[in-house]
Amino acid sequence: MRISTALVAAIGMSCLAIEAARAQDQVSRIDVEDPITKFTELATFSTERGGILEEVPAEGDWIAADELVIRLKSDAARAALKVAEQRAMNEGEILVAEKASESAWLEYRAAVEANRLSPDPNDPAYPETHIARLKLAAESADAQVVQAKEQRRDFELQRDQAKTELESYEVKSRFGGFVTRLLRHQGEGVQQGEPIVEVVNTSVIRVEGHVKVADAYLLRTGMKVHVAAEVPQEEGDPKIIEADGVLGYIDIRVKTFEDVKVWAEIRNESGLLKEGMEGSMYVLLKDAEPSTTKE
Structure with a gap:
């Protein structure tokens, strides 16, 4: 009797899941291997048109969400907008x-009334052709209003x-962050799409690492994680920074060395955690909510 490769694989995965379920009763946390910090909310800003840089921030400046990052010289565009606004507000024509239309209809009605009051219907004050011209003139005046x-x-x-x-002369940041790189400076000419300013949100940092395949079956997104990172000091032992967060991602793929990528996002309001820092990270199993599997 021959057993298909797919069946063997399915049995193997089921065994791993069973083994993981048994292990959950024996451990309270899963250690994450080789965790490293990484900023994920960053952007390099450019303009959608070429021009001369009129305003750019300095490296290290904090940019709030929806705050101006880049402005090009726009004197001609501002003048064009003022002219367009003036024309749009002008109701004179x-x-x-409307007054010309009122006058034309008044003249037409007066002529019609004069003919109605004429003593001799066969000898009206105005001929029919004149009345028709007055009506056409009034209708034409209405068309002028339209x-x-x-x-x-x-x-x-x-x-x-x-x-x-x-507005195309300005660029605003879609999130808050620090200016980490200034590639072009005030007064310089730039081309469309040319990188000018890099902004990084340091208030949230991602910690990425790997867990064993068997351990991955114990994890669920939303579980609490604990991170500790070392900050080297000029003298003495390194300073330890500790922070808590939640597990945000468990990879659906198994890597070459039979491990699974995971990451968690950590609040970093103090800014002490930097990109590229190494340390330790573990996931707390006891604080996880029970998961429900639907067949």
Whole structure:
């Protein structure tokens, strides 16, 4: 009787799961191998157009979320926006067209009323062709009102376009962080898409490492983790920084050396944890919520 490779693999994985379940009653934590710190929320900012740098931060500056990071010289764009805003606010042509329409209809109605009051219906004050011309003139005046309003809407669209154009001269950060690299400086010319400023959010740091395959079956995202990192000192023993967090990821793949990648995110408000620091990390099993498996 021949047993398929898939069946053998399935049996092997089931055995690992059973072994892990038994081990859970014997251990309270899983140590993570070779943990290392890494910042994950970082961005290198550039502009969507070329120009001259008018404003950039300095290295080490803190940039809040939605705060300006880069501004290009935009004098011409600002002037264009002011002109567009003035045109969009101008109601003069609409008012003139509306008054012209009122006047045309008034003249038409007066002529019609004069003909109605004429003593001799066969001898009206105004011929029918004149009445028709007055009506056409009034309708044309109405069309001028519509045209003036359409033109104003066009001016409003031009204003919005000019505003969007001006906004393209500025870049804002989508998250808070420190400026870690300044690649170009105020007054320099830059091209579209050219890297200018790098910002890193240091308030949260990721700690990555690996666990054995059997241990991975005991882990669930959301479990509490404890991290300890060493900070070298000029004299004496290194300073130990300890922090708690939660397990955020368990890899679905098994690596070459039969281990599984995991990581947790740790609050780093003090900024003491730096990228590339080594230390220790373990996952607390007793604090995990029981998981429910649906078949």
